[in-house]
Amino acid sequence: MGELWLAPLRGVTIRAFREAFAVPIREAGFTGAFAPFIPANPGIRVNDRMLADLGDGTDGRLVPQVITKHPDAMRVLLRAFRDRGFVRADLNAGCPFPMIVRHGRGSGLFRNPDLLERLLAAGCEEMGPGSFSLKIRLGLASPDELMALMPVVNRYPLAVLTIHARTAKQMYDGDVDMERFREACAASSNPVLYNGDAGFGEIGGVVPPGNLPNMRGVMVGRAFVRALGTRPDVSALLSGYLERSCAELSGDRPVLGRMKELLAYWSELPAWRRLWPAIKICRTVAELGAVIFPANSCGKA
Numbered sequence: 001m002g003e004l005w006l007a008p009l010r011g012v013t014i015r016a017f018r019e020a021f022a023v024p025i026r027e028a029g030f031t032g033a034f035a036p037f038i039p040a041n042p043g044i045r046v047n048d049r050m051l052a053d054l055g056d057g058t059d060g061r062l063v064p065q066v067i068t069k070h071p072d073a074m075r076v077l078l079r080a081f082r083d084r085g086f087v088r089a090d091l092n093a094g095c096p097f098p099m100i101v102r103h104g105r106g107s108g109l110f111r112n113p114d115l116l117e118r119l120l121a122a123g124c125e126e127m128g129p130g131s132f133s134l135k136i137r138l139g140l141a142s143p144d145e146l147m148a149l150m151p152v153v154n155r156y157p158l159a160v161l162t163i164h165a166r167t168a169k170q171m172y173d174g175d176v177d178m179e180r181f182r183e184a185c186a187a188s189s190n191p192v193l194y195n196g197d198a199g200f201g202e203i204g205g206v207v208p209p210g211n212l213p214n215m216r217g218v219m220v221g222r223a224f225v226r227a228l229g230t231r232p233d234v235s236a237l238l239s240g241y242l243e244r245s246c247a248e249l250s251g252d253r254p255v256l257g258r259m260k261e262l263l264a265y266w267s268e269l270p271a272w273r274r275l276w277p278a279i280k281i282c283r284t285v286a287e288l289g290a291v292i293f294p295a296n297s298c299g300k301a
């Protein structure tokens, strides 16, 4: 099947999550994980809190990700990654949020192939050949756009090209386009990771093409997160996540926001469906604790 990578999910696959769910992540056999994006903007100091969320790069299995339209600011961030021990970095050219796209970042880079090329050149130079990577979609509005960009991307020796088999216009819903993915994979001179609705464990999904030439493996995000909610040890794992989050964040609101973001992934699962309406309306960590750990009603687990 090739390599299996954990997708970056901003607000979800953060450090506290990666630590609290380290056992299932290890059991799943992930080759490694991509971290949620960190912005790089000129004149703005690298965000220490975001860097701290990466931990250190010493185990070599976490790939930090940058979102930017500024090659020089990106270099500064890549150096900060390297200073922390990271040997790889990824460029986000897939984020579909209109605010990001309008400003020419994420999927907005489809509109500016020259800039994408400068970013790839700077990234490969900073991290070294074969150590920088690109995460992209099939296009911004049409699934043909990546094919048109491929000659630009192919000029750079990437660690990997991750293709989310949708357009940005589709956001995160609607069918993935496996035909266009196959076409792009065949046209890539870099190894490719398939991404988009791949299933995991008990959570069904699309089955990525098996052994296409150039295909290195699969990146999976939401199905893995959903599958965590079906584990018999989920309560203990969740309690570790809550504990880490309470230690890291101050006040109930950010902790609740973080917990609900994860729990929303489980809201359709038989074991959680009944609890979800009560979870949604919790306003304090103690209330949430009483709902999700009823046997241990002191709030914090």
Ligand SMILES: Cc1cc2nc3c(=O)[nH]c(=O)nc-3n(C[C@H](O)[C@H](O)[C@H](O)COP(=O)(O)O)c2cc1C
Pocket: 007, 008, 009, 010, 011, 012, 035, 036, 037, 065, 092, 094, 095, 135, 164, 172, 195, 196, 197, 198, 219, 220, 221, 222, 223
């Ligand atoms: C809440 C959320 C946050 C995301 N954050 C990022 C991100 O920081 N960087 C990135 O490249 N993709 C991000 N993505 C996209 C995912 O990495 C992935 O491409 C997408 O969810 C499709 O894969 P999946 O169906 O396996 O989840 C995000 C997606 C979601 C739903």
